[in-house]
Amino acid sequence: MPHPSSLSPSPVTRLLPTLLLVLTVFGPISMDLYLPVLPALTIELDAATSMAQLTVTACLIGLALGQLIAGPLSDRFGRRGPLYIGVVAYIATSALCALSPSIELLIGARLVQGLAGGVGIVIAQAAGRDVYSGGALIRYYGRMTVIGGFAAIIGPLLGGQLATVTDWRGLFVFLAAIGAVILAAVALAYRETLPPHRRTKGGFTQTGGDFRTLLSNQVFTGAVLVQGFVNAALFAYLSGATYVLQGIYGLSPQQYALAFGLNSAGFMVFGYLAGRAGERWSVTGTLVVGLAMCALGALGLLASGLLALPLAAVIVSLLVMVSGVAVTTPPATTLALADYPQMAGTASSLLGMARFAFGGASAPFVGIAGAATMLPFGIVTVVSAALAVVAYTTLVTRRGAPTVIPESVPGRQLTGLETR
Numbered sequence: 237m238p239h240p241s242s243l244s245p246s247p248v249t250r251l252l253p254t255l256l257l258v259l260t261v262f263g264p265i266s267m268d269l270y271l272p273v274l275p276a277l278t279i280e281l282d283a284a285t286s287m288a289q290l291t292v293t294a295c296l297i298g299l300a301l302g303q304l305i306a307g308p309l310s311d312r313f314g315r316r317g318p319l320y321i322g323v324v325a326y327i328a329t330s331a332l333c334a335l336s337p338s339i340e341l342l343i344g345a346r347l348v349q350g351l352a353g354g355v356g357i358v359i360a361q362a363a364g365r366d367v368y369s370g371g372a373l374i375r376y377y378g379r380m381t382v383i384g385g386f387a388a389i390i391g392p393l394l395g396g397q398l399a400t401v402t403d404w405r406g407l408f409v410f411l412a413a414i415g416a417v418i419l420a421a422v423a424l425a426y427r428e429t430l431p432p433h434r435r436t437k438g439g440f441t442q443t444g445g446d447f448r449t450l451l452s453n454q455v456f457t458g459a460v461l462v463q464g465f466v467n468a469a470l471f472a473y474l475s476g477a478t479y480v481l482q483g484i485y486g487l488s489p490q491q492y493a494l495a496f497g498l499n500s501a502g503f504m505v506f507g508y509l510a511g512r513a514g515e516r517w518s519v520t521g522t523l524v525v526g527l528a529m530c531a532l533g534a535l536g537l538l539a540s541g542l543l544a545l546p547l548a549a550v551i552v553s554l555l556v557m558v559s560g561v562a563v564t565t566p567p568a569t570t571l572a573l574a575d576y577p578q579m580a581g582t583a584s585s586l587l588g589m590a591r592f593a594f595g596g597a598s599a600p601f602v603g604i605a606g607a608a609t610m611l612p613f614g615i616v617t618v619v620s621a622a623l624a625v626v627a628y629t630t631l632v633t634r635r636g637a638p639t640v641i642p643e644s645v646p647g648r649q650l651t652g653l654e655t656r
Contacts, residue, residue: 251421251424251425252367252425252426252427252429253376253379254425255418255421255422255425255426256359256360256363256364257360257379257380257383258383258418258421259319259356259357259359259360259418260356260357260360260380260383260384260387261383261384261387262326262352262353262354262355262356262357263299263350263353263354263356263357263384263387263592264384264387264388264391265387265391265411265414266295266299266349266350266353266411267292267295267296267299267391268387268388268391268392268395269391269392269394269395269398269407269410269411270395270404270407270408270411271292271391271392271395272392272395272396272399273395273399273403273404273407274288274289274291274292274404276399276403276404277291277342277404280403280404281336281338281339281342282339283339287339287343288339290339290343291339291342291343291346292346293596294343294344294346294347294350295346295347295349295350295353296350296592296595296596297347297350297592297596298346298347298348298349298350298351298352298353298354299350299351299353299354299357299588299592300350300354300588300589300591300592300593300596301350301351301354301589302322302350302351302352302353302354302355302357302358303354303355303357303358303584303585303588303589303592304354304585304586304588304589305351305354305585306318306322306354306355306358306359306581306585307358307362307581307582307583307584307585307586307588308436308443308446308579308581308582308585309581310358310359310362310430310581311362311430311435311436311446311578311579311580311581311582312435312436312437312438312442312443313435314428314430314432314435315359315362315363315366315426315428315429315430315581316422316426316427316428318355318359319355319356319359319422319426320419320422321355322352322353322354322355322356322359323352323355323356323415323418323419323422324419325348325351325352325355326349326352326353326355326356326411326412326415327412327415327416327419329345329346329348329349329352330349330408330409330411330412330415331408331409331412332345332348333345333346333349333408333411334405334406334408334409334412335405349411354588356418357588358581358584358585358588359581360380361377361380361569361573361580361584361587361588362430362573362580362581362583362584363429363430364376364377364380365573365574365577365580365583365584366429366430366434366577366580367429369574369577370515371515371516372515373570373573373574374511374514374515374519374566374567374570375511375512375515376511377511377565377566377569377570378507378508378509378510378511378512378514378515378566379508379511380565380566380569381503381504381507381508381510381511381562381565381566382504382507382508384503384507385500385501385503385504385507385562386500386504388500388503392493392496393493395407398410430580430581434577434578436578436579436582443582446579446582447582447586449579450576450579450582450583450586451586453575454631454632455571455572455575455631455632456571456572456575456576456583457631458571458627458628458630458631458632459568459569459571459572459587459632460572460586460587460590461590461623461624461627461631462523462527462564462568462624462627462628462632463564463565463568463569463572463587463590463591464590464591464593464594464595465594465620465621465623465624465627466526466527466530466560466561466564466620466621466624467561467590467591467592467594467595468594468595468597468598468616468620468623469530469534469557469561469598469616469617469620469621469624470558470561470595471594471595471596471598471599472598472599472601472602472613472616472617472620473499473554473557473558473617474595474599475599475600475602475603476599476602476603476610476612476613476616477492477495477496477499477554478492479602479603479610480550480610480613481495481547481550484609484610485547485550487547495551495554498551498555499554499555499558499559500558502555502558502559502562503558503559503561503562504562505559506529506559506560506562506563507562507563507565507566509563510522510525510526510562510563510564510565510566510567511566513525514566514567514570519567519570519571520567520571520632520633522563522566522567523563523564523567523568523571523628523632524628525563526560526561526562526563526564526565526567527560527564527621527624527625527628528560529556529557529559529560529563530557530560530561530564530620530621530624531560531618531621531622531625532553532556532557532560533553533554533555533556533557533558533559533560533617533621534553534557534614534617534618534620534621535553535618536549536550536552536553536556536557537550537553537554537557537610537613537614537617537618538611538614538615538617538618539553539614540553540610540614541609541610541611541612541613541614541615542611542614550610557617557621564624569587571632572586572587573587594620598616598620601616602616
């Protein structure tokens with residue numbers, strides 16, 4: 237009998253890695269697409285600005301909790317079932333958002349939409365661990381970083397273009413249509429990646445035990461904290477950069493869009509390079525480079541706030557910091573998931589929850605002193621980068637994380653999934 241790796245993969249199998257990567261855009265698209273029409277939404281629903289902003293916060297909370305719930309469920313019941321439930325719920329809640337007659341109902345619908353969107357993110361990470369190992373696993377997480385950066389670029393731009401032909405309700409209809417297309421793709425291309433013999437057994441007791449097992453591992457905990465803290469810096473950028481660049485430095489909306497695009501392009505390019513460096517050089521070495529970039533960029537932002545440095549210094553500092561976050565993502569994700577293929581969903585859920593929860597917690601502090609100063613912005617990013625470095629040095633290095641991830645994975649590895 238020929239070895240499985242020698243068999244020619246079917247066209248359906250070839251579609252799987254692309255589908256998994258598409259699932260990662262759920263979060264960024266849900267968060268960013270309708271931001272250009274947020275003021276119009278506020279007026280139509282006769283809502284306070286703070287209430288309208290809660291629609292963003294609710295989605296963010298949902299994305300964090302959705303991953304925390306879906307990850308353990310996918311370890312127990314397989315990836316396919318929870319994924320179907322998540323995509324169908326995403327379609328339904330997107331339609332509900334479009335029909336919402338009040339801001340209160342919209343906030344609730346956005347929370348559930350985030351919960352559903354979190355399913356796609358965690359399944360994409362966990363299924364990647366099901367079918368990849370070694371260098372292919374690092375390379376896959378590098379591609380996920382690139383796709384996430386690309387979604388962050390096109391989300392607001394696409395939303396702005398759609399806003400010229402439809403209102404905010406139409407944008408949610410568009411999100412429902414995206415969900416329908418993804419549902420069809422899942423039905424066509426997604427094969428179950430977690431066979432029954434590799435699934436966890438038991439209910440809440442088993443899930444609690446899995447969480448304890450993961451959090452007792454210093455490398456895993458360190459990788460999760462590193463990702464949480466660097467994403468706190470990233471979310472500080474997402475929430476505060478517009479006030480800094482437009483309010484303090486006087487950039488026009490078009491100039492701000494260019495600066496945002498530059499940083500997103502840096503995120504994509506360096507995320508890709510980090511995946512290649514982690515595969516060919518060193519996982520932990522790549523992570524150290526990313527942390528150094530985050531810290532350097534954050535220090536530049538703090539110096540800009542203290543010394544009123546010119547715009548060029550701020551732009552360069554933002555680019556270095558945001559690119560540094562991208563560099564940390566593939567190696568940190570690989571370190572967190574490499575040792576736990578039997579509970580990849582649960583591990584992914586903790587990793588994803590930390591990214592969104594830490595990010596959401598940091599964002600309000602950026603504007604704590606008002607819009608006339610960027611000093612809080614610099615302080616938040618420096619503290620976040622410093623805590624990430626502390627987490628790495630006290631947890632990851634002390635345990636001696638591997639520099640190379642071995643080419644092994646329990647169970648089967650699907651053919652035709654190389655992404656070279």
